[in-house]
Amino acid sequence: MRKIDRIGNPPAGSAVTAEGVKHVMLYYHYLDIGDIDGYASLLTKDVTINRPGVASHSGRNAAAQAQAAQADLLSRHELATVVAEDRTVVVIGRLVRAVADALEVAPRDLDFADVFTLSEHGLVRSYRRYCYVPPVGKMAVTGGQES
Template sequence: MASDISGITASAATTACGVDHVRLVYCYLDEGEFDGYASLLDEHVQVRGVGAQRASGREEAAHAARANPLGRHELHKVIAELDSVVVTGRYLTPGGRDAEAAHFDFADVFTISDDALVLSQRRFYYLDEPPGRARSSTSP
């Protein structure tokens, strides 16, 4: 059964395709499929706040993604309008033999190109405690 998409505008179709690409970004990163990840990025992509490195361009973004430990993204909400997609969720890294499991909540803000590729990504984190600040058992 074919669906009738004749009433969908080009911008609405680009937004829908962009949402699919953003969802695939997480799937590819979680599976370690960095070539697939790179295929979803615009040639001039700008990535900020994902791992320790900023990345400019498709190759640099793929290289930076490879440097991050594999983990799993749990997506809570995906919100899209025109060329913007916002995703909230939680990122989990498995605990290994020498590593402790870690997790944090995030909000990713994506901009989508006219070709429905990821043009930019900026990640914002929520941490229970700021880095370098120990929990105190007493109140000030």
């Protein structure tokens, strides 16, 4: 796999994959600014979207409607690593959410690894998010060993 630099410049290689990397970078930008039409323009008609805790979405219109329903302008994606090869793009980063209420106890930031597959035109054909979930309860406090 080839690593992409932090500003999204792809190495020499597949033109489709390079175009797809640009589309993936725009994908996050459009989500961060709430541009649902821009977001939808990067998806194939038969796209599949899978994220933890949310129903899967198939098709551009369903994905755009779902994204519009959960749009959150208080969040932004911080991308740490982008790796691309053979119409696959993997992004490792963090979703940073602004704290709306000081009494809120839910975790606000989310570490993720996103896997995109691309169409022959470099559009997003599928997307799956994997998240780091910190341990809770007794196992978290004792480092995995019960006392």
